[in-house]
Amino acid sequence: MSRGxxxxxxxxxxxxxxxxxxxxxxxxxxFGGWLPSGISDLPGTVNKLxxxxxxxxxxxxxxxxxxEEFTPEQEYYIGRTVGAxxxxxxxxxxxxxxxxxxxxxxxxxxxxxxxxxxxxxxxxLILDAEDINAFxxxxxxxxxxxxxxxxxxxxxxxxxxxxxxxxxxxHKHGMQSIEKGRVTEALTVIGLEATKTFxxxxxxxxxxxxxxxxxxxxxxxxxxxxxxxxxAEADQAAVTILRRVGYDPGNLIKMLEQMDARLKPGGxxxxxxxxxxxxxxxxxxxxxxxxxxxxxxxxxxxxxxxxLQNV
Amino acid sequence: MTKTMSxxxxxxxxxxxxxxxxxxVSTLAYGDQVSVREERASWLHVATGKGEGWTHSSxxxxxxIILNPDSREVRASTSSEEIALAGKGFNKQVEQEYRxxxxxxxxxxxxxxxxxxxxxxxxxxxxxxxxxxxEGGKS
Numbered sequence: 001m002s003r004g005x006x007x008x009x010x011x012x013x014x015x016x017x018x019x020x021x022x023x024x025x026x027x028x029x030x031f032g033g034w035l036p037s038g039i040s041d042l043p044g045t046v047n048k049l050x051x052x053x054x055x056x057x058x059x060x061x062x063x064x065x066x067x068e069e070f071t072p073e074q075e076y077y078i079g080r081t082v083g084a085x086x087x088x089x090x091x092x093x094x095x096x097x098x099x100x101x102x103x104x105x106x107x108x109x110x111x112x113x114x115x116x117x118x119x120x121x122x123x124x125l126i127l128d129a130e131d132i133n134a135f136x137x138x139x140x141x142x143x144x145x146x147x148x149x150x151x152x153x154x155x156x157x158x159x160x161x162x163x164x165x166x167x168x169x170x171h172k173h174g175m176q177s178i179e180k181g182r183v184t185e186a187l188t189v190i191g192l193e194a195t196k197t198f199x200x201x202x203x204x205x206x207x208x209x210x211x212x213x214x215x216x217x218x219x220x221x222x223x224x225x226x227x228x229x230x231x232a233e234a235d236q237a238a239v240t241i242l243r244r245v246g247y248d249p250g251n252l253i254k255m256l257e258q259m260d261a262r263l264k265p266g267g268x269x270x271x272x273x274x275x276x277x278x279x280x281x282x283x284x285x286x287x288x289x290x291x292x293x294x295x296x297x298x299x300x301x302x303x304x305x306x307x308l309q310n311v
Numbered sequence: 312m313t314k315t316m317s318x319x320x321x322x323x324x325x326x327x328x329x330x331x332x333x334x335x336v337s338t339l340a341y342g343d344q345v346s347v348r349e350e351r352a353s354w355l356h357v358a359t360g361k362g363e364g365w366t367h368s369s370x371x372x373x374x375x376i377i378l379n380p381d382s383r384e385v386r387a388s389t390s391s392e393e394i395a396l397a398g399k400g401f402n403k404q405v406e407q408e409y410r411x412x413x414x415x416x417x418x419x420x421x422x423x424x425x426x427x428x429x430x431x432x433x434x435x436x437x438x439x440x441x442x443x444x445x446e447g448g449k450s
Binding site for chain 2: 070071072073074077078080081083084085087088092099100103104105107108111112114115116117118119120121123124125141155186187189190203204206207210211213214244245246247297299300303
């Protein structure tokens with residue numbers, strides 16, 4: 001599997017920006033400091049430009065097959081734990097009104113995806129952080145930061161961000177970040193297991209593999225990022241989902257344009273590790289007609305502001 | 312020939328029409344087997360001992376899910392792509408062991424967010440009032 005990853009966050013940069021009357025203070029996402037065991041030695045430099053789109057494409061089928069060896073139930077336990085790792089780094093933002101609204105928008109979008117049913121459903125949570133970031137774990141736990149919410153100027157833009165994250169879940173990008181060897185290892189232990197309850201040695205062995213899998217995903221999600229190919233795939237899924245629900249997919253391009261305007265070339269993590277917004281916009285150009293978007297209905301404006309005005 | 316499939320998610324509501332906005336007429340459990348009667352895009356009309364109705368295909372797998380496999384079934388699963396084992400591999404027991412070894416990884420909010428449920432009625436109103444559609448649920 002190619003290790004040529006770029007950083008994964010949907011939005012992520014340093015600077016201070018003002019959008020639609022909302023001010024976003026954007027801090028560089030700090031993923032230094034504490035991480036669970038095994039994630040502390042994150043690769044500092046990732047060789048992100050090693051022609052990875054092609055190599056990933058070539059190995060994608062094999063990896064996807066390996067990732068599919070896990071049942072949705074196992075994917076659920078992996079997703080829960082990756083979520084807990086995210087929530088051990090970030091504090092949850094305890095705002096019931098905002099959380100409820102993000103869940104209504106998010107679950108509506110998830111139902112319109114190609115993977116509306118996961119083992120225990122999609123659930124969304126806001127992270128109390130200034131970073132502009134979002135994460136999606138296998139099986140459908142999706143996290144967005146307050147910083148990211150503050151940069152969405154309407155419901156359609158929020159929907160574009162959430163739909164992109166649903167796209168990562170739908171395409172099982174997290175599961176595909178698990179090292180192939182680890183998948184084989186896990187399946188071997190499961191195959192050896194002969195009784196209803198694991199023997200202690202099997203539990204120990206599986207837990208090691210489990211921990212390794214969590215670390216593979218968390219490292220990819222938090223530190224090294226998904227490949228350009230995966231980001232493009234999530235963007236494409238987002239366009240489809242937005243269209244099905246009736247949101248203007250141009251909102252995704254608007255978000256990317258805002259990112260592009262805020263990036264400082266060469267200086268920061270996002271610029272270093274992400275596919276450039278421009279390249280993502282180019283990729284979307286074939287799917288989304290350019291031109292001014294229709295103004296969103298007043299109802300959407302009203303409920304968006306009501307739920308998120310104080311976030 | 313009727314196709315047999317199994318529920319691969321925790322709970323699988325059956326609806327009276329091929330849409331998430333359809334009324335739930337019955338709810339199936341993980342591992343339940345169904346007979347597929349009709350396919351309409353990504354929606355399947357299925358029949359079980361618990362009744363019949365529509366479900367999105369992503370809730371089902373062609374594999375037979377064995378809830379409490381014995382050793383023979385476990386061995387068979389390794390050489391068969393037609394069988395999946397419930398509760399095996401990465402499961403609650405493994406999560407608990409992971410948590411014991413990683414006490415600084417906090418699951419409190421994961422558990423809380425999993426409790427967030429949005430009713431289909433609310434999603435329906437949200438779509439309608441916002442001038443949106445549930446087309447995705449139908450196709």
